[in-house]
Amino acid sequence: MTVLEQPGSYRPTPPPAWQPRTDPVPLLPDAEPFRLLGTEAAAELDPQLLLRLYGQLVRGRRYNTQATALTRQGRLAVYPSSTGQEACEVAAALALEERDWLFPSYRDTLAAIVRGLDPVQALTLLRGDWHTGYDPHEHRVAPLCTPLATQLPHAVGLAHAARLKGDDVVALAMVGDGGTSEGDFHEALNFAAVWRAPVVFLVQNNGFAISVPLAKQTAAPSLAHKAVGYGMPGRLVDGNDVAAVHQVLSEAVARARAGGGPTLVEAVTYRIDAHTNADDATRYRTDAEVETWRAHDPVDLLRRELTGRKLLDEATIRAEQDAAERMAADLRERMNQDPELDPMELFSHVYTQQTAQLREQAAQLRAELTAAGELPAAQEGRPQEGRQR
Amino acid sequence: MTTAAVGTDRKPATMAQALCRAMRDAMAEDPAVHVLGEDVGTAGGVFRVTDGLAKEFGEDRCTDTPLAEAGILGTAVGMAMYGLRPVVEMQFDAFAYPAFEQLVSHVSRMRNRTRGAMPMPITIRVPYGGGIGGVEHHSDSSEAYYLATPGIHVVTPATVADAYGLLRAAIASDDPVVFLEPKRLYWSKADWDPERPEPVPGIGRAVVRRRGGSATLITYGPSLPVCLEAAEAAVAEGWDLEVIDLRSLMPFDDETVCASVRRTGRAVVVHEATSFGGPGGEIASRITERCFHHLEAPVLRVAGFDIPYPPPMLEKHHLPGVDRVLDAVARLQWEADWTATDHPTPTAYESGAR
Ligand SMILES: Cc1ncc(C[n+]2csc(CCOP(=O)(O)OP(=O)(O)O)c2C)c(N)n1
Secondary structure (H helix, E strand, O other), rough: HHHHHOOOOOOOOOOOOOOOOOOOOOOOOOOOOEEEOHHHHHHHHHHHHHHHHHHHHHHHHHHHHHHHHHHHOOOOOOOOOOOOOOOHHHHHHHHOOOEOOOEOOOOOOHHHHHHHOOOOHHHOOOOOOOOOOOOOHHHHHHOOOOOOOOHHHHHHHHHHHHHHHHOOOOOOEEEEEHHHHHHHHHHHHHHHHOOOOOOEEEEEOEEEEOOHEEEEOOOOOOOOOOOHHHOOOOOEEEOOOOHHHHHHHHHHHHHHHHOOOOOOEEEEEOOOOOOOOOOOOOHHOOOHHHHHHOEEEEEEHHHHHHHHHOOOHHHHHHHHHHHHHHHHHHHHHHHHOOOOOHHHHHHHOOOOOOOOHHHHHHHHHHHHHHHHHOOOOOHHHOOOOOOOO | OOOOOOOOOOOOEEHHHHHHHHHHHHHHHHEEEEEEEOOOOOOOOOOOOOOOOOHOOOOOOEOOOOOOOHHHHOOOOOOHOOOEEEEEEEOOOOHHHHHHHHHHHHHHHHHHHHHOOOOOOOOOEEEEOOOOOOOOOOOOOHHHHHHHHOOOOEOOOOOOHHHHHHHHHHOOOOOOEEEEEHHOOOOOOEEOOOOOOOOOOOOOOOOOOOOOOOEEEEOOHHHHHHHHHHHHHHHHHHEEEEEEEEOOOOOOOOOHHHHHHHHHHOOEEEEEEEEEOOOHHHHHHHHHHHHHOOOOOOEEEEEEEOOOOOOOHHHHOOOOHHHHHHHHHHHOOOOOOOOOOOOOOOHHHHHOOO
């Protein structure tokens, strides 16, 4: 017989009065996504900022179409397009200061490029010549992350470390709607809130995780609602309204920098292209749905705002388009050159110093390459291949 | 077991104390070293291995994290990206599994994917192995999983001196190190002077703990004392066994192992991890590849059975003990003529303070 079954033997002490945690910042997201373009508040926006956002949006769209075209030429193994989501990409990169860090997912090459990365280096992962084609420290962009949501705890750790060192650095981490179901999403948000780490989480809710719609991903009223349980504010924003996303992210970044802790931002947007060039989106969605979202295109939204306020004339529109074409032509030309690869580099970056086992295996490959006449003469006999750090 | 040398402050210290001292000294020397994990702060760890660190260095340097292994290792990745040297504690072997994704997908390959630009100087301390009567999920030997992941070092001390020396080396390493702590040996003692810890070989070197000419026992961590005991018992049978403590499973010291096996011509690998797919198979095959013409007998394995770690009342049947080791030695086809060759007495360090 357990203690509970003995009448009268169980005397629970009354629990102490429960104290809800109080936070001066309202945590619950608004019911409607925050919008600026086309509203009266838009009149307050800085024209210079809007024009800058416009230029990046136009170039971003052109970059997406160019990268997709490169998959058809076999120059890129795969490309997850962000067409339709350019406002989120551009705003994420531009809401940060230079000393801040960006933690992108595989879909966020555009954000990385707007942050200053060379597009060819940013596409290395997708072309297949190396996993990360850039030094993450140079522009403070973490490696494009393929496993879903695993980069989120990295962002928290980095932001936490920066704060411990006394640097006012903020980390912005990007994730898709599907990625919010992963355990790492939960662990990252929880750590960030408990540590009050200067992190901003940006969820690009583009409606689908490959073929699975949001309704099959979560039963939450919105993804921004998830913030509340961790004790951080959740913000809902129209992800196609670049001014709104930029403002909400900038506020969250400022709050984080000032010691206010993390924010979860859900940007409601839509993936116009298929998941990647290898995916057939007609299996899971209708043309009508896509057309509705085309009518809410992020580039058009901003162009209408700017022309309506006489901030943009035909000449500037053409100039921006020309700049985008030049960028695309340059990208095309450089991507059409075969990358120079050094197979011996395979063994160079596994450990600080090669192990005896790796030296043996490197010697084996070098012998194979030499026998096949494939090893450039300059490389023969080089003691330790590749860069060390 | 060793007597205190004259003129030093060598006192009995446990392996847990030596590990703690290693973290303490590393933290004192380098402000980048941070310890994080579950209960590592106020409580000093469930095995008290981080005892006093939070008090001495503050909660920012020795941090009680939320209860989430992927979160602990994942945030450590970000901390390492920003120049810190995190030392994370996984509370028990089987509770490190939620962190495997971060280990395999990021910790082990961040240096590689960034062409050397982003090293991951993270030490992952994992109490492992059985023999302490732990309930399910508290006794696993997971080393084969770690060994299957390129980009991380895997080390395991078996002596008090190595616990200190290897952990210092792990924390100083610019590569990630899975540091397996044989929890069965946490309370093993040796005379050891924390103020003047004797230098030990770094990561990647094996050590001959006992010289012998008849056969080589190759082992590590919790099985070292078992093998040394077996070697003592074998003397009665006329067998003179050499015992190698691997200390580092990755990188692997082929040189020390092969030099010994070429001399003895016979080898037995002893570990607690399961036999099939376990480290012993890899070691046996390396020996066969390199020492085939010197071998007088097949390389044998004495390992845990290929079963999920058993409940505590049955673990004694699972763990390789002295008798099982001696049985294997007996199976090494003794009809061949062997002569004990000259072998020097091990140094005080090699013989191992256990
Ligand atoms: C841990 C993990 N599981 C599965 C995959 C395969 N996968 C790649 S993208 C994707 C869908 C992701 O959807 P979402 O998070 O909404 O991001 P989106 O692609 O829409 O930007 C899946 C399942 C993966 N990359 N990582």
